[in-house]
Amino acid sequence: MIVLIFIFLIQELYSYGMGDYRTYTHRNDGASNNSHVTIEWFTQILDHFNPVDDRKWQQRFFTNNQFYDHSTGGPVFLMIGGEDEAYITWMTQGAWIDYAKKFKAFCFQLEHRYYGKSHATKDLSIAKLRYLNVEQALADSAQFIFEMNKKYQFPANTKWIVFGGSYSGSLAAWMRLKYPHLVYGAVSSSSILLAVVEYSGYLKTTYESLKTYSNKCVDAIQEGFFKIDSLLHGDSKSLNKIFQLCDPIEESLNNTKDIQNLHRILVGSFVEAARFNNINEFGSFRNTTINSVCNIMENKKLGSPIDRVAAVNRLSQSNYGQNCVDFKYKNMLDFYGNISYSNETCGKTYAGRPYKYQECTQFGHGLSSAFEPPVFGNHLSIEFFTQVCVDLFGPEFNSTFIQKAVDRTNMFYGGLDIDITRVIFIQGSIDPWHPLGLLKTRNPKAHVIFINGTAHMADFYPKSDKDLPQLTAAREQIVKYISEWLKPKN
Numbered sequence: 001m002i003v004l005i006f007i008f009l010i011q012e013l014y015s016y017g018m019g020d021y022r023t024y025t026h027r028n029d030g031a032s033n034n035s036h037v038t039i040e041w042f043t044q045i046l047d048h049f050n051p052v053d054d055r056k057w058q059q060r061f062f063t064n065n066q067f068y069d070h071s072t073g074g075p076v077f078l079m080i081g082g083e084d085e086a087y088i089t090w091m092t093q094g095a096w097i098d099y100a101k102k103f104k105a106f107c108f109q110l111e112h113r114y115y116g117k118s119h120a121t122k123d124l125s126i127a128k129l130r131y132l133n134v135e136q137a138l139a140d141s142a143q144f145i146f147e148m149n150k151k152y153q154f155p156a157n158t159k160w161i162v163f164g165g166s167y168s169g170s171l172a173a174w175m176r177l178k179y180p181h182l183v184y185g186a187v188s189s190s191s192i193l194l195a196v197v198e199y200s201g202y203l204k205t206t207y208e209s210l211k212t213y214s215n216k217c218v219d220a221i222q223e224g225f226f227k228i229d230s231l232l233h234g235d236s237k238s239l240n241k242i243f244q245l246c247d248p249i250e251e252s253l254n255n256t257k258d259i260q261n262l263h264r265i266l267v268g269s270f271v272e273a274a275r276f277n278n279i280n281e282f283g284s285f286r287n288t289t290i291n292s293v294c295n296i297m298e299n300k301k302l303g304s305p306i307d308r309v310a311a312v313n314r315l316s317q318s319n320y321g322q323n324c325v326d327f328k329y330k331n332m333l334d335f336y337g338n339i340s341y342s343n344e345t346c347g348k349t350y351a352g353r354p355y356k357y358q359e360c361t362q363f364g365h366g367l368s369s370a371f372e373p374p375v376f377g378n379h380l381s382i383e384f385f386t387q388v389c390v391d392l393f394g395p396e397f398n399s400t401f402i403q404k405a406v407d408r409t410n411m412f413y414g415g416l417d418i419d420i421t422r423v424i425f426i427q428g429s430i431d432p433w434h435p436l437g438l439l440k441t442r443n444p445k446a447h448v449i450f451i452n453g454t455a456h457m458a459d460f461y462p463k464s465d466k467d468l469p470q471l472t473a474a475r476e477q478i479v480k481y482i483s484e485w486l487k488p489k490n
């Protein structure tokens with residue numbers, strides 16, 4: 001048994017496109033003991049767009065007043081929550097805390113509705129999930145800013161700057177877009193601005209990132225996946241042992257969804273290496289890096305390429321306490337089908353279902369292996385993603401629906417044509433999500449920082465001695481932009 005006291009289990013920030021329900025352990029650093037940090041609850045409106053509906057719910061937020069001086073004033077920083085439990089460690093660590101020190105900012109973090117402990121509804125049934133969307137989440141933040149200005153009596157003209165990474169980075173940018181009278185500036189790290197039904201760029205970018213290590217590495221991956229394919233048409237039983245499958249593959253050969261789900265899991269370890277490469281997760285670094293994964297893929301002592309693909313998967317699984325590969329589609333559906341909120345006291349987190357709903361109704365981002373070369377095989381089709389939406393939420397959540405949903409999101413927020421000022425967009429070249437973010441400035445009053453060689457949200461995390469010089473430079477640039485915003489009479 002894992003000892004759960006003082007160990008928080010958190011869902012990975014933003015799942016694998018297809019959603020992944022493995023959990024990664026972080027140690028609680030004791031931020032909640034900091035006398036400047038508080039955990040509070042806010043009475044929030046359920047439906048912001050129906051003034052005659054006055055149902056309310058309790059939304060959790062954290063504060064840190066350590067750097068703020070009421071007599072001199074200063075900016076207010078708001079970290080917008082994403083598809084995850086709000087993590088209190090961010091109240092004392094992370095790049096934004098360094099910025100807060102520098103600019104003497106008051107810090108808030110607001111947990112996103114339906115995630116963590118911010119239960120907007122009793123459960124996660126389809127009918128209850130109708131209040132889960134970007135529009136409501138942005139209005140939550142707007143309402144929050146409005147009320148906090150009153151509660152804390154911040155001086156008039158106090159500048160609010162919002163922060164976010166990944167999905168919450170998109171929310172930060174969209175807050176500035178939709179509520180410019182409340183939000184003065186936004187720092188949007190690795191935001192995913194474009195909704196698309198099918199996103200093959202996720203695996204393609206993962207491939208390109210691994211290729212920066214060597215051609216040998218990606219060639220071996222391709223050979224490994226090719227071998228999986230040929231075994232599926234031949235000596236399939238041998239796959240059970242090679243990959244330590246939880247259930248015999250022979251019984252799934254006619255079940256395309258099981259086979260696709262197996263591929264989804266296997267590509268996940270490679271994606272993880274690109275996405276979290278050398279990310280300083282509060283003092284710990286994952287052992288699934290581009291270097292470690294490619295070292296395995298090039299190591300002939302570990303057997304043939306398929307054995308090395310399996311070794312990479314085992315390395316990844318060792319981070320999640322899993323000892324066999326649970327590839328059954330039905331098990332995945334059962335997980336996402338659970339309409340209860342997770343119970344963190346039991347050490348379970350459950351960001352899976354609500355975010356799956358958001359994918360099916362707003363973002364798409366369906367994982368697909370449709371790109372050349374077929375490094376990861378060609379089993380992951382967009383139909384798999386669509387099928388999950390249909391199987392979880394009903395037949396009307398089909399491909400026609402998802403296409404409309406995605407178009408609607410891009411219509412509301414502008415996709416990559418977002419026209420916006422006083423936002424800093426930061427992207428990293430090896431992050432599999434970066435193709436869906438802003439890489440070039442559209443409006444000269446918005447800034448884009450593209451970092452060569454960093455992964456998802458690298459700039460957001462605490463600095464470390466392993467940081468690339470261009471990452472350090474990016475953070476310095478962010479400070480420069482913020483200080484321009486905060487100059488009087490800007």
Ligand SMILES: *[C@@H]1O[C@H](CO)[C@@H](O)[C@H](O)[C@H]1NC(C)=O
Binds near residue numbers: 029030031033
């Ligand atoms: C935080 O408080 C708990 C309970 O009071 C205590 O056991 C723990 O050691 C503290 N942690 C830190 C880092 O101070």
Ligand SMILES: *[C@@H]1O[C@H](CO)[C@@H](O)[C@H](O)[C@H]1NC(C)=O
Binds near residue numbers: 250251253254
């Ligand atoms: C799979 O389908 C083929 C052809 O439809 C059939 O001959 C075979 O028995 C099936 N195998 C299993 C394990 O169901």
Ligand SMILES: *[C@@H]1O[C@H](CO)[C@@H](O)[C@H](O)[C@H]1NC(C)=O
Binds near residue numbers: 315318319
């Ligand atoms: C990778 O890291 C995890 C978590 O720290 C650890 O449990 C595992 O043993 C490590 N695996 C290897 C091969 O070092």
Ligand SMILES: *[C@@H]1O[C@H](CO)[C@@H](O)[C@H](O)[C@H]1NC(C)=O
Binds near residue numbers: 338339340348350
């Ligand atoms: C659903 O999740 C809850 C909370 O994690 C858990 O207690 C319950 O057993 C799950 N239900 C099923 C059917 O798996």
Ligand SMILES: *[C@@H]1O[C@H](CO)[C@@H](O)[C@H](O)[C@H]1NC(C)=O
Binds near residue numbers: 343344345346
């Ligand atoms: C969560 O789990 C704990 C311990 O397992 C239990 O006491 C508590 O009632 C559960 N809470 C909910 C909301 O299910």
Ligand SMILES: *[C@@H]1O[C@H](CO)[C@@H](O)[C@H](O)[C@H]1NC(C)=O
Binds near residue numbers: 396400401
């Ligand atoms: C999806 O369902 C709608 C009805 O809800 C139907 O009109 C449409 O043709 C369906 N699309 C596909 C691709 O089956």
Ligand SMILES: *[C@@H]1O[C@H](CO)[C@@H](O)[C@H](O)[C@H]1NC(C)=O
Binds near residue numbers: 452453
């Ligand atoms: C990014 O960094 C790599 C490795 O240091 C280098 O080879 C490449 O030329 C750089 N790319 C750009 C656009 O600067």
